[in-house]
Amino acid sequence: MTVEETLYGISCFGHDAGLAVVRGQRILFAAHAERYSGLKNDPLLNEALVLDALRTAGPPDRIVFHERPWRTRLRHLRSGRLREFLTGPSPLDHIRSFEMLADVPLVTVGHHQSHAAGGFFTAPFDDAAVVVADGIGEWDTLSVWHGRNNRLKRLFVQRYPHSLGLFYSAFTQRCGLKPNEEEFILMAMAALGQPRHRELILREIVRSTLPPHFRLRRNMHRGLGGWHPELTEPETLAASVQEIAEEVLLGLMAWVAKRVPSRNLVFSGGFALNCVANERMVRSGLFDRLWIMPNPGDAGNALGAALAHGARPVRWEGPYLGYDLNRDPDLDGVVATLLTDGMAGLAHGRAEFGPRALGNRSLLADPRGQSVKDRVNEIKRREPFRPFAPVVLAERVAEFFDLPLPSSPYMQITGRCLYPHLFPAICHVDGSSRVQTVDHAQNPTLYRLLKRFQERTGCPMLLNTSLNIKGKPMVNDGADAQTFQRETGVTVF
Numbered sequence: 001m002t003v004e005e006t007l008y009g010i011s012c013f014g015h016d017a018g019l020a021v022v023r024g025q026r027i028l029f030a031a032h033a034e035r036y037s038g039l040k041n042d043p044l045l046n047e048a049l050v051l052d053a054l055r056t057a058g059p060p061d062r063i064v065f066h067e068r069p070w071r072t073r074l075r076h077l078r079s080g081r082l083r084e085f086l087t088g089p090s091p092l093d094h095i096r097s098f099e100m101l102a103d104v105p106l107v108t109v110g111h112h113q114s115h116a117a118g119g120f121f122t123a124p125f126d127d128a129a130v131v132v133a134d135g136i137g138e139w140d141t142l143s144v145w146h147g148r149n150n151r152l153k154r155l156f157v158q159r160y161p162h163s164l165g166l167f168y169s170a171f172t173q174r175c176g177l178k179p180n181e182e183e184f185i186l187m188a189m190a191a192l193g194q195p196r197h198r199e200l201i202l203r204e205i206v207r208s209t210l211p212p213h214f215r216l217r218r219n220m221h222r223g224l225g226g227w228h229p230e231l232t233e234p235e236t237l238a239a240s241v242q243e244i245a246e247e248v249l250l251g252l253m254a255w256v257a258k259r260v261p262s263r264n265l266v267f268s269g270g271f272a273l274n275c276v277a278n279e280r281m282v283r284s285g286l287f288d289r290l291w292i293m294p295n296p297g298d299a300g301n302a303l304g305a306a307l308a309h310g311a312r313p314v315r316w317e318g319p320y321l322g323y324d325l326n327r328d329p330d331l332d333g334v335v336a337t338l339l340t341d342g343m344a345g346l347a348h349g350r351a352e353f354g355p356r357a358l359g360n361r362s363l364l365a366d367p368r369g370q371s372v373k374d375r376v377n378e379i380k381r382r383e384p385f386r387p388f389a390p391v392v393l394a395e396r397v398a399e400f401f402d403l404p405l406p407s408s409p410y411m412q413i414t415g416r417c418l419y420p421h422l423f424p425a426i427c428h429v430d431g432s433s434r435v436q437t438v439d440h441a442q443n444p445t446l447y448r449l450l451k452r453f454q455e456r457t458g459c460p461m462l463l464n465t466s467l468n469i470k471g472k473p474m475v476n477d478g479a480d481a482q483t484f485q486r487e488t489g490v491t492v493f
């Protein structure tokens with residue numbers, strides 16, 4: 001009998017550090033550094049995170065880092081960042097600075113290989129086309145793979161400085177938002193405008209969109225500089241960039257579908273969080289089934305790195321892999337509070353691994369009526385144009401939404417709300433909703449809660465947003481939940 005190695009996959013030094021523990025076919029732990037440090041998108045590991053991993057999953061036999069740092073350094077040299085090339089801090093030294101990790105053997109795997117493995121080895125199929133799209137990892141920005149059984153074969157790679165992700169991030173910055181962080185706001189903003197600058201951008205910024213390539217005329221890593229300062233409507237820019245990104249992805253997927261003999265698609269990398277593009281991709285009918293690991297961005301690469309090294313599928317048991325609050329919420333109390341106060345916090349079980357609150361660290365609200373959105377926004381202080389997401393009983397989703405897939409357990413794809421006038425808080429201006437469907441196996445507590453809310457109201461749906469105060473990461477432990485309750489006045493169960 002072989003003894004299974006305990007692998008600690010780590011991603012850090014990008015924009016959102018993570019740590020995942022895999023042994024054999026099981027994912028024992030996976031969490032974001034930010035949830036422990038309280039610093040949103042914290043790029044560094046911290047002791048509380050490492051200690052939680054040790055306590056939950058035991059000590060590591062091997063550490064796997066999600067990138068080959070020397071390749072990243074060479075890119076710094078090429079892009080003229082000489083100081084970073086010569087003196088930039090090393091992520092491996094950072095990992096070694098934690099006493100409990102200092103003497104553990106450490107290996108590195110490629111960044112896109114980690115994204116591909118994180119997607120493919122958690123997928124519910126053993127044969128798939130795998131597409132990775134992100135800002136940049138080492139030199140790679142877009143890659144296509146064929147995954148079969150335990151093997152991932154790379155078919156195509158697009159290299160820096162040509163990058164769909166950097167292109168999208170540069171416009172995120174141009175629209176007054178934070179690049180590498182607020183791309184999802186640009187996506188939401190796109191629905192408010194018309195893509196009137198599509199031609200101009202394609203002519204002046206993009207060199208080629210001939211699939212599978214995406215080539216740029218300028219290095220978007222440095223932003224857009226003084227490009228057309230007279231174009232001041234962020235909604236029009238956002239709509240134009242979103243339209244181009246969707247067209248590029250559709251062209252790429254059509255190219256992939258012709259070359260990979262599989263009807264299954266795995267999509268990974270930060271771009272796979274673009275749920276609007278995902279809807280369009282699914283509706284194109286190029287593939288029959290789609291799998292996106294719920295944390296496809298760089299924090300999720302902690303898991304991807306461990307899986308790339310292990311090079312075999314794991315049992316996917318859901319995204320609830322982080323800190324364990326180990327308590328059973330009073331569901332009758334939640335429903336009663338929803339009916340009297342309009343909203344309630346739900347914090348129980350293990351924290352979600354990924355950017356979405358999926359019922360274990362959620363702020364829930366009654367989605368019916370006109371005033372809900374404003375009231376939730378008093379707590380969340382978000383841009384007023386952004387919609388909230390609904391969570392709905394899986395067996396009743398078709399009565400309320402036109403979804404391009406039978407279910408959407410991780411809020412990765414938009415659908416159309418059939419009654420936007422009844423549920424304005426969970427619908428965008430274009431009628432879209434980023435739906436989460438829930439069945440019993442997926443999250444028994446959340447499922448039972450929805451059932452009870454339905455018994456009382458006839459409505460099988462709640463508004464579901466992350467349990468956090470603006471600018472802070474999601475609630476992680478009991479102390480965070482108390483702070484949230486104290487600062488917002490919302491009861492957390």
Ligand SMILES: [Fe+2]
Binds near residue numbers: 115134135270297
């Ligand atoms: Fe990445």
